[in-house]
Amino acid sequence: MPETMKAVDVKGGKGPVSSLFLNDVPKPSPTGAQALVKVKAFGLNRMDLLQREGHYPVPPGASKILGVEFSGTIDAVGDEPERGFKVGDEVFGLAYGGAYAEYIAVSTHMLVHKPKELSWDQCAGIPETWITAIQAMYLIGKFTPGKTILWHAGASSVSIAGIQLSVADSTSAVYATARQDEKCEFAVKTLGATAAFNATTQDWVSEVKKATDGKGVDIIIDFVGASYFQQNLNAVARDGIIVNLGFMGGTKLPEGIDISAFVLKRCTFVGSSLRSRDEGYQGKLRDQLVEHVLPGFIDGRFKILIDKVLPWQQVQEAHTLMQENRTKGKIICTIE
Incomplete structure (x- = not known):
């Protein structure tokens, strides 16, 4: 036996x-x-x-x-x-x-x-959280010091790692979103994010644009998927990269999505996973x-x-x- x-x-x-x-x-x-x-x-x-x-x-x-x-x-x-x-x-x-x-x-x-x-x-x-953050930020997102970066789900384990990495490696600004004020405060006061926006009560795209003088952010790390797809395109900077790691907000895009940012901003949307x-x-x-x-x-x-x-x-x-x-x-x- x-x-x-x-x-x-x-x-x-x-x-x-x-x-x-x-x-x-x-x-x-x-x-x-x-x-x-x-x-x-x-x-x-x-x-x-x-x-x-x-x-x-x-x-x-x-x-x-x-x-x-x-x-x-x-x-x-x-x-x-x-x-x-x-x-x-x-x-x-x-x-x-x-x-x-x-x-x-x-x-x-x-x-x-x-x-x-x-x-x-x-x-x-x-292992899983910090290696995923390293992969998303450096290998896929092509981060270099001086870039701006936005981590969705700012109190999730991967974003907790990613925000700390971003702060340590000299971003010009690191932003986060979350669905609770407490988690936004946590991202800023505990992790060192420049600012965090409540995705339930705030127009986080407008807040990001305001914080970046209308430019948007160079890198967006997203775990939400379909429900943030348009907002990510609106918030990303020219030549920016959106890294999608999950689909907590679904996989089917609603009608009326405007993909013009792919041409007008020359932005990139790339999906990735670690386990595969x-x-x-x-x-x-x-x-x-x-x-x-x-x-x-x-x-x-x-x-x-x-x-x-x-x-x-x-x-x-x-x-x-x-x-x-x-x-x-x-x-x-x-x-x-």
């Missing part, structure tokens, strides 16, 4: 929050460059909700268990691990799936050694995280903001919190 472990499963393969439960499943074995990590904590991401509902197909060959970011200790390695990773190492990392479990088999190319200054909870909240990228691409982003961001975590320049830590037996509550958009920062589940 193969060894088993506990993991979060979904009754029927997909369903509502109530379908989540702890189940006995086969324990993975590391092969090649993989390590088997005994998980201490894992972070929640919005893709987990979509996958649970059956709207986010996992990449070919990936574990169907939810979760892509975690922290823990290496329990075993395959026959070709990346140099520097061995049994007993404390690590955190990014995976294509499988983090909501007692053990995860993951490429050592996507692992990072855990600094002693950071907790297991903090490390479990770093190959290991080589993700490994390079891992290296950027280690070189440019990890020192900032250690010396306190960058904040890892955690809203809620729950034991994994309360994973239903954790998903409910994320679903209701009631948090500012990461939701982490721990495994005792």
